[in-house]
Amino acid sequence: MVVDDEPSIRDLLSASLRFSGFEVLTAADGQEAVEVAERASPDLVVLDVMLPDLDGFEVAKRIGTPVLFLTARDATEDKIAGLRVGDDYVTKPFSLEEVQARIRAVLRRTRGEGGPVSRLKVADLELDEDAREVWRGGRQVRLSPTEFKLLHYFMVNAGRVLSKAQILDHVWNYDFGGDAGVVESYVSYLRRKVDDVEPRLIHTLRSVGYVLREPPAG
Amino acid sequence: MVVDDEPSIRDLLSASLRFSGFEVLTAADGQEAVEVAERASPDLVVLDVMLPDLDGFEVAKRIGTPVLFLTARDATEDKIAGLRVGDDYVTKPFSLEEVQARIRAVLRRTRGEGGPVSRLKVADLELDEDAREVWRGGRQVRLSPTEFKLLHYFMVNAGRVLSKAQILDHVWNYDFGGDAGVVESYVSYLRRKVDDVEPRLIHTLRSVGYVLREPPAG
DNA sequence: GTGAGCCTTCAGCAAACCCTCAGGTGATTT
DNA sequence: AAATCACCTGAGGGTTTGCTGAAGGCTCAC
Numbered sequence A, B: 001m002v003v004d005d006e007p008s009i010r011d012l013l014s015a016s017l018r019f020s021g022f023e024v025l026t027a028a029d030g031q032e033a034v035e036v037a038e039r040a041s042p043d044l045v046v047l048d049v050m051l052p053d054l055d056g057f058e059v060a061k062r063i064g065t066p067v068l069f070l071t072a073r074d075a076t077e078d079k080i081a082g083l084r085v086g087d088d089y090v091t092k093p094f095s096l097e098e099v100q101a102r103i104r105a106v107l108r109r110t111r112g113e114g115g116p117v118s119r120l121k122v123a124d125l126e127l128d129e130d131a132r133e134v135w136r137g138g139r140q141v142r143l144s145p146t147e148f149k150l151l152h153y154f155m156v157n158a159g160r161v162l163s164k165a166q167i168l169d170h171v172w173n174y175d176f177g178g179d180a181g182v183v184e185s186y187v188s189y190l191r192r193k194v195d196d197v198e199p200r201l202i203h204t205l206r207s208v209g210y211v212l213r214e215p216p217a218g
Numbered sequence C: 001g002t003g004a005g006c007c008t009t010c011a012g013c014a015a016a017c018c019c020t021c022a023g024g025t026g027a028t029t030t
Numbered sequence D: 001a002a003a004t005c006a007c008c009t010g011a012g013g014g015t016t017t018g019c020t021g022a023a024g025g026c027t028c029a030c
Helices: A007-019 A030-040 A056-062 A077-081 A096-110 A145-156 A164-171 A181-194 B007-019 B030-040 B056-062 B096-110 B145-156 B164-171 B181-194
Strands: A045-048 A067-072 A088-092 A119-122 A125-128 A133-136 A139-141 A202-205 A209-212 B045-048 B067-072 B088-092 B119-122 B125-128 B133-136 B139-141 B202-205 B209-212
Touching: A007 A096, A030 A045, A030 A056, A045 A056, A056 A067, A067 A096, A088 A096, A096 A145, A096 A164, A119 A145, A125 A145, A145 A164, A145 A181, A145 A209, A164 A181, A164 A209, A181 A202, B007 B096, B030 B045, B030 B056, B045 B056, B056 B067, B067 B096, B088 B096, B096 B145, B096 B164, B119 B145, B125 B145, B145 B164, B145 B181, B145 B209, B164 B181, B164 B209, B181 B202
Parallel strands: A045 A067, A067 A088, B045 B067, B067 B088
Antiparallel strands: A119 A125, A125 A133, A133 A139, A202 A209, B119 B125, B125 B133, B133 B139, B202 B209
């Protein structure tokens, strides 16, 4: 369930999550959130801390499900420190990659360990979501936060062609105003750090986008 | 549904789409688009971003269907960053091939995966629309964007004779000013890259056009 | 405050690509 | 047989696109 009073944020999140295969309910304020949660008992609630009626933490107390809080970047740290075990938070403005990563992490912790694995693998390239660690051919590689998110997005969509606009939409914050040149820079960084050996995994499709995939035998 | 204030664009698109078997409604501005969409609930809307009354993104928000945006090549890199998941865009001036390819891609993503396959096959020549990969007899071939569009047009119309004018109209941008000589050049490129082995698939019909087809066994 | 790492922009360079053109080839007409 | 026509293809130039090093500004830890 997605709870936010801004329709644009609500739509952005629910569309993105539905596209990834989640069933999504929405609510626009705390009152509605509590009602919907009682009727439908969702697995997880994405919850804006700032709501017009009730405080987000108040809503969390009344519904018994795990929560991913959305909070302004400058919000007071002490409140966040009061998170219940199992909950988590991301700051606005966020990137879709980040929200989805946190959601999966919360669900993994909540439902026993039998959940989806947190380790992605393409050829001899491996990425551990929980540990935030990356290996290429046995060698560990250090990545910056953005590099990590980008590589994660590539690996989740391995074999699929991704346009620069698509990458921008998912990996960068939704309010990012710049142009797609950043994506080129970061692909360049990633190539240097994790794709400097054969077989090359990140391929450029001129005027179309990029793909991460193992080159076919042909 | 096709929404554009320029009648020439509207007619070009709707005629092309009807010919391909789609049912097409049109609207000339945002107001009309919203009304028609509510009454008829189309599967997809091809929507110009620049409309006389409402902004294209505003229209998209009010109608619940997937959207393929039409946008000018220069402006808007940042605005496009606000695309909803599942939507897509093409820049003006476009080619009909490109618009149709994007439409099919959006529809494929939107209605479950059970949609039409994205893999075309003629003899031992194969083309994957999603992965943008082309194979001839097990051997992968790299094509430039225009080469790819041309081959795709040939394969969709396999067995049908295509005149150079027809090819120009579908594969090249609608504002292309040059003559049909380009088509000859690109057919030549294609032959070298994907038709350099028996059986030959691309055949010239002197003063008529070209066909892609497997020669009859006799 | 200072420094390190990080994010973003920019510009110069390199490669790929698109289109034109002209000479050549083979078929068709005169 | 000669002339004509349609087409093929190699070469070349102008343009677009992408890569990468460098620089500036920002944040955060110390």
